[in-house]
Amino acid sequence: MNPALANFILKKTPASIKNPLAMAETQFTLNTGAKIPAVGLGTWQSDPGQVKAAVKRALSVGYKHIDCAYVYGNENEVGEGLAEAFKSGVKREDIFITTKLWCTYHSRPEENLDESLKMLGLGYVDLYLMHWPVPMNPKGNDPKFPKLPDGSRDLDKSWSHTQTWIEMEKLLKTGKTKAIGVANYSVPFLEELLAAATVTPAANQIENHPYLPQQEIVDFCKSKGIHITAYSPLGSTGSPLFQEEGVQEVAKKHNVAPGTVLLSYHVALGHSVIPKSVTPSRIEENLRIIELDSSDVKSLQSISKTKGITRFVYPAFGVNLGFPDKQ
Ligand SMILES: NC(=O)C1=CN([C@@H]2O[C@H](COP(=O)(O)OP(=O)(O)OC[C@H]3O[C@@H](n4cnc5c(N)ncnc54)[C@H](OP(=O)(O)O)[C@@H]3O)[C@@H](O)[C@H]2O)C=CC1
Numbered sequence: 001m002n003p004a005l006a007n008f009i010l011k012k013t014p015a016s017i018k019n020p021l022a023m024a025e026t027q028f029t030l031n032t033g034a035k036i037p038a039v040g041l042g043t044w045q046s047d048p049g050q051v052k053a054a055v056k057r058a059l060s061v062g063y064k065h066i067d068c069a070y071v072y073g074n075e076n077e078v079g080e081g082l083a084e085a086f087k088s089g090v091k092r093e094d095i096f097i098t099t100k101l102w103c104t105y106h107s108r109p110e111e112n113l114d115e116s117l118k119m120l121g122l123g124y125v126d127l128y129l130m131h132w133p134v135p136m137n138p139k140g141n142d143p144k145f146p147k148l149p150d151g152s153r154d155l156d157k158s159w160s161h162t163q164t165w166i167e168m169e170k171l172l173k174t175g176k177t178k179a180i181g182v183a184n185y186s187v188p189f190l191e192e193l194l195a196a197a198t199v200t201p202a203a204n205q206i207e208n209h210p211y212l213p214q215q216e217i218v219d220f221c222k223s224k225g226i227h228i229t230a231y232s233p234l235g236s237t238g239s240p241l242f243q244e245e246g247v248q249e250v251a252k253k254h255n256v257a258p259g260t261v262l263l264s265y266h267v268a269l270g271h272s273v274i275p276k277s278v279t280p281s282r283i284e285e286n287l288r289i290i291e292l293d294s295s296d297v298k299s300l301q302s303i304s305k306t307k308g309i310t311r312f313v314y315p316a317f318g319v320n321l322g323f324p325d326k327q
């Protein structure tokens with residue numbers, strides 16, 4: 001452990017909180033039998049110029065899990081950070097790397113995975129996710145965000161997300177990914193996928209926090225053995241959930257920062273969580289996970305009943321993705 005961090009934890013940890021770093025080392029078991037670390041570093045909107053240092057820092061202070069995506073446009077730099085971490089002794093087999101298939105590659109998952117692996121400088125990833133269940137035109141006017149003349153996203157209506165999944169299943173035999181999963185799947189989309197699937201997704205990565213509990217998809221995934229990874233746990237850009245009074249109350253009770261509560265909440269639920277930061281002190285801070293009791297969890301889960309539902313990430317695909325708050 002980084003001595004500076006150990007010192008920080010010792011000084012800041014009230015006696016009632018048992019070893020928050022050990023809590024951050026929690027792992028969950030996927031339906032493949034592999035372990036996924038509870039806490040990972042997010043990399044969306046982590047600028048080139050910053051993300052290499054962020055990845056290096058994270059791995060040096062104890063992160064074992066990095067969340068990436070082709071569409072983030074920074075996998076090259078994430079790869080540089082990984083390479084430096086490997087040089088300083090981190091072992092590939094000790095860390096868990098997720099990346100994601102972008103929408104314009106739905107009919108060509110292996111091609112997109114190969115591009116990500118090349119940029120990341122890896123021979124395999126631990127988890128490959130379908131980023132959104134929405135195929136976009138692979139031959140449109142932009143390789144990532146093709147648009148129609150009216151400005152709307154150019155979707156590939158000749159291809160279905162279930163076909164994409166069947167193509168993704170084939171990746172398991174290549175050894176280029178250890179597991180496959182989905183992201184941004186609602187119950188109706190997941191039902192459709194499962195009806196066509198031979199392999200049950202290992203994970204569903206969804207937006208999840210006290211303003212968006214998504215209990216219906218969380219329960220559905222649990223019933224099917226699909227692990228939940230919570231994205232935008234702090235409310236995404238600018239971490240707006242730090243200002244939420246209900247979160248602050250629980251933070252005050254435990255004498256920790258609101259971020260610790262927002263992250264510990266998912267670990268208490270048995271979910272992984274992937275906060276993004278490029279700020280060294282925050283990267284370290286986000287490894288602090290405490291044990292929340294059931295009354296804390298209940299009070300965090302009830303916040304949206306009074307404050308309403310807020311979904312921070314909902315790209316304008318122009319498609320009904322089946323989430324109840326968007327009907
Ligand atoms: N599958 C999908 O479609 C999606 C996946 N994701 C994944 O989830 C990750 C996390 O979600 P994201 O939307 O980035 O948002 P987060 O909820 O992780 O919030 C990130 C923001 O919070 C700030 N922040 C981080 N830690 C702290 C802290 N301790 N105190 C104060 N502020 C803090 C960051 O600032 P700074 O960096 O400047 O420190 C940044 O502005 C993404 O990076 C990505 O990997 C996210 C969205 C969609």
Ligand SMILES: O=C[C@H](O)[C@@H](O)[C@@H](O)[C@H](O)C(=O)O
Nearest residue numbers: 044069071072313314315316
């Ligand atoms: O992972 C992060 C998000 O899903 C992000 O990739 C999308 O919101 C993308 O910017 C889009 O506009 O479709």
